[in-house]
Amino acid sequence: MLRFKEKLARKIRTGADTATAEVIDADNPKRYADDSKRYMEAVCSQIRHQKVRCYIARELEDHIEDRKIRLIKAGIPEQEALQSAISDMGDAIEVGQELDRIHRPRPEWGIIAVTAIMLCIGVYVQYYLSRIAAEGSWAGREAFYKYMTTLPVGIVVLLAVYFADYTVLGKYPKRIYAGILLLSSVLNLFDGQIGFYRHNIDARYQMVYIALLLLPAYGAVLYGYRNSGYGGILRCGAAAFMAILVLGYSQQKYVLVIFAAGGLILLSAAMAKGWFAVEKKKAFALVYVPTLLSIFGFFLLKVWRYGEEKNLFLEAIKGKILISQETPDGFLVLFARSIIKNAQFIGQGELSPMVNSNTTRLEEILPIWWGDFSLTYLIHQWGIVVGILTLTIFTFLIIKMIRVTFKQKNALGFIISLSAVTAIGMQCLLFLSANLGMCLLVILPLPLMAIGQMSFLVNMVLLGLLLSAHRNLDIILDLQSVDRL
Numbered sequence: 001m002l003r004f005k006e007k008l009a010r011k012i013r014t015g016a017d018t019a020t021a022e023v024i025d026a027d028n029p030k031r032y033a034d035d036s037k038r039y040m041e042a043v044c045s046q047i048r049h050q051k052v053r054c055y056i057a058r059e060l061e062d063h064i065e066d067r068k069i070r071l072i073k074a075g076i077p078e079q080e081a082l083q084s085a086i087s088d089m090g091d092a093i094e095v096g097q098e099l100d101r102i103h104r105p106r107p108e109w110g111i112i113a114v115t116a117i118m119l120c121i122g123v124y125v126q127y128y129l130s131r132i133a134a135e136g137s138w139a140g141r142e143a144f145y146k147y148m149t150t151l152p153v154g155i156v157v158l159l160a161v162y163f164a165d166y167t168v169l170g171k172y173p174k175r176i177y178a179g180i181l182l183l184s185s186v187l188n189l190f191d192g193q194i195g196f197y198r199h200n201i202d203a204r205y206q207m208v209y210i211a212l213l214l215l216p217a218y219g220a221v222l223y224g225y226r227n228s229g230y231g232g233i234l235r236c237g238a239a240a241f242m243a244i245l246v247l248g249y250s251q252q253k254y255v256l257v258i259f260a261a262g263g264l265i266l267l268s269a270a271m272a273k274g275w276f277a278v279e280k281k282k283a284f285a286l287v288y289v290p291t292l293l294s295i296f297g298f299f300l301l302k303v304w305r306y307g308e309e310k311n312l313f314l315e316a317i318k319g320k321i322l323i324s325q326e327t328p329d330g331f332l333v334l335f336a337r338s339i340i341k342n343a344q345f346i347g348q349g350e351l352s353p354m355v356n357s358n359t360t361r362l363e364e365i366l367p368i369w370w371g372d373f374s375l376t377y378l379i380h381q382w383g384i385v386v387g388i389l390t391l392t393i394f395t396f397l398i399i400k401m402i403r404v405t406f407k408q409k410n411a412l413g414f415i416i417s418l419s420a421v422t423a424i425g426m427q428c429l430l431f432l433s434a435n436l437g438m439c440l441l442v443i444l445p446l447p448l449m450a451i452g453q454m455s456f457l458v459n460m461v462l463l464g465l466l467l468s469a470h471r472n473l474d475i476i477l478d479l480q481s482v483d484r485l
Contacts, residue, residue, distance in 0.1 A: 036064060036082065042092035064089065108404055108470045114397050115158075115448065115463060119151065121393075122449035125378070129370045132363070143370060143451045150453045154460040161464025162471065170412040173220035177239065180217050181246050184210045188249045207247060208444065209458040211259040212423040214243055216465055219266050219415035226275045226411065233276050233286055236267060254442040262422045264291065269418055275411065329440040332367070336376045337437025339366070346383040371451050372443040375435035387436065390446075394428050401425075404470050413469035420466040424459060 040060045044053040064085045071081035089095060130144035169176060187207060221239050225232035240263045247256045264287075270276070271283045306313045315327065323330045335354055339362070343349035351362060362380055363369055369377040378386045398421065405417040424447050431446045433439050445452035447459040 036061070036086060039064075039086050039089065039092050043096040045096065060089070106471060106473050108400075108467055110400050111397065111404065111463070111467060111470075114393065114400065118393065118397075118448045119155075122147065123151070125374070125449060126451065129374060129377075133370055146453055147451060147456075150456050154456050157457055158460040158464045158467075161461055162467050164464075164468065166416060166465055166468045166472070167412060169216060169220035169416060170223050173217065173224045177214070177217040177221050180210060180214050181243060184214075184243075184246045188246070206454050207255045208258060209454050211243075211247055211255045211262075212427075212458055213461065214259055215262045215266065215419040215423050216416050216462070218243070218263050219419040220412070222266060222270045222275065223412050223415050226270075227277045229276060230278055230283070230286065233267075233271070233278070233283055236270075237287065237290075240267070258426060262419070262426060265422050266415060266419055270415065273411075273414075323439060332373075333434065333437055333440045335366070335437075336373060336435060339376055339380050340384070340387070340437055343379050344383050346385050349380050349383070371445065373435055374450055375432070375446065376437075379435075391432070394432070394446075398425050398428065401466060404466065407473065408469060409473060413473065417466045417469045420462040423462050427455075427459070 040057050043060060044057055064082070067085035067088060068078070068081045071084055072078055076084065126144045126147040133143075184207060187210065218239065222236055225236055228235070240260070243259055243263070244256055247259055267287060268284070271280060271287070274280065276283060302313055303310045323333050335352060338352040338354050339349070342352055362377060366373055366377060375387065375390060401417070401421045401424070405414060405421055408414040408417055427444045427447050430442055430444050431450070433441070434443045445455040448456065
């Protein structure tokens with residue numbers, strides 16, 4: 001095998017030397033074109049990843065042409081100028097090997113390491129919670145079993161997405177987007193649960209994860225409408241409106257809000273980068289003015305539909321914003337806040353003064369302590385240090401993901417990475433804000449660490465997309481100059 005590679009390298013080098021050092025017949029222009037083409041083929045033959053070869057070939061061709069034009073302006077005949085331009089590029093084998101070193105897969109070890117740490121922590125936390133739950137009669141003690149059975153499936157999903165070609169999203173954005181919306185419409189038809197491989201799946205509850213998966217697909221739609229002017233912005237708005245209509249039929253209205261907020265972030269980023277080739281101020285006005293008017297109109301419509309009971313609706317809104325103890329959500333937030341205030345820095349804390357004096361265990365009063373409020377419960381059991389550690393891990397993860405996103409050299413990789421950051425970041429924000437007693441809009445499982453099989457798998461897909469985009473950072477790229485060599 002080694003001899004074969006040496007012979008192949010020698011053969012290519014011979015062709016490259018012919019292209020760069022041979023005295024070329026000045027009366028044969030076609031010979032010059034052939035030598036230029038042979039030089040580019042010799043360079044590209046050293047680059048292992050085929051996807052980057054077309055970019056390199058175009059860059060080499062442009063570079064040689066620019067060099068030739070400069071030499072012609074200096075008074076050198078055209079054919080000699082082309083020969084000199086090819087010679088100035090250097091040895092084809094060396095140039096190709098250098099480009100191959102540059103354009104290699106680039107794993108993001110920081111995010112991979114944090115993901116592995118989070119999975120290990122998640123295994124221990126689920127084991128601990130299930131062991132405590134097993135002391136009573138709570139059926140949720142099976143959560144550890146479900147988490148452990150989902151873990152290997154999630155890892156396989158992550159690896160599959162990581163090594164897959166994420167540019168498929170850019171090739172077929174409308175089809176993928178329409179397919180996810182169709183799946184959402186089908187799930188809306190089921191009011192109860194769907195039996196699937198010995199498990200019952202709450203169809204409508206899964207809509208929130210469909211909304212999270214819609215974000216990368218919507219980002220690909222934005223990518224497809226680049227350089228299409230104000231018409232492209234309107235089409236992107238229409239695509240978002242279609243998703244809002246479909247998601248709006250779900251009983252969980254927060255699903256609509258999650259997609260709308262995430263989609264608005266992606267569209268704003270696309271406009272800020274000038275994707276639509278229009279004046280940015282007008283583009284933002286075109287998007288945000290109708291959005292704000294729609295929100296205001298929706299609010300007035302809800303008030304009108306409640307009629308004489310509109311005070312109930314207003315009190316519910318007030319409870320979420322002002323955190324009133326009179327509302328169920330406000331009480332939960334204040335209760336979580338009280339638990340944290342009475343927690344020790346390390347070790348088990350005291351029960352909240354809001355707890356009935358006849359209650360001796362927090363599990364008897366804190367709702368869904370094993371899931372939605374698992375962090376609040378662990379802070380009570382282990383101390384405030386748990387909250388600090390959790391915040392540190394997820395802050396590092398989000399910052400690392402944001403940095404990876406803004407390192408992207410191509411538009412598709414950027415928007416796909418941003419969609420993953422947005423989806424994971426919103427889940428973290430909603431979970432942590434409720435568990436730390438800040439506010440309770442809606443609680444979603446903490447990515448990778450809390451229970452929730454569908455949540456776990458969807459977040460593994462999102463992480464896989466971001467890592468895949470970074471892995472191909474120097475392989476799938478917008479045209480870059482090779483002058484750096």
